Amino acid sequence: MIFPNLDGRPMSYWNLMARGFHPALKRAGIRRIRFHDLRHTYASLMIRNGEDIVRVSRLMGHANASFTFNVYCHMLPRKRDPIGDRLASLVFGNKMETDDDPETELAFSSAENLGKSA
Secondary structure: OOOEOOOOOEOOHHHHHHHHHHHHHHHHOOOOOOOOHHHHHHHHHHHHOOOOHHHHHHHHOOOOHHHHHHHHHHHOOOOOOOHHHHHHHHHHOOOOOOOOOOOOOOOOHHHHHHHHHO
């Protein structure tokens, strides 16, 4: 990014930080961060919001999407893995309801009976 000074030339980094960026952070009540952190915030928010990693990579100007993936893979939305439900079906003969209905509780009677017979 290039920000012009009053003469239309690129503003020096130190001038931008001292006169613009850091005072703006202070006025907004935001802790002091590096200017480059804005890039990471942008990419993280886009990826967390479900934007395609290849598109984010191109917008960021990265050489390839694998670089973007390696840096931001922790931001990718995770899908619920149904392995716990399958295990519960095998052990207890029912499906655990964990994410679909917060009011639903697992009936432990099967587990209690299993413990008594052992």
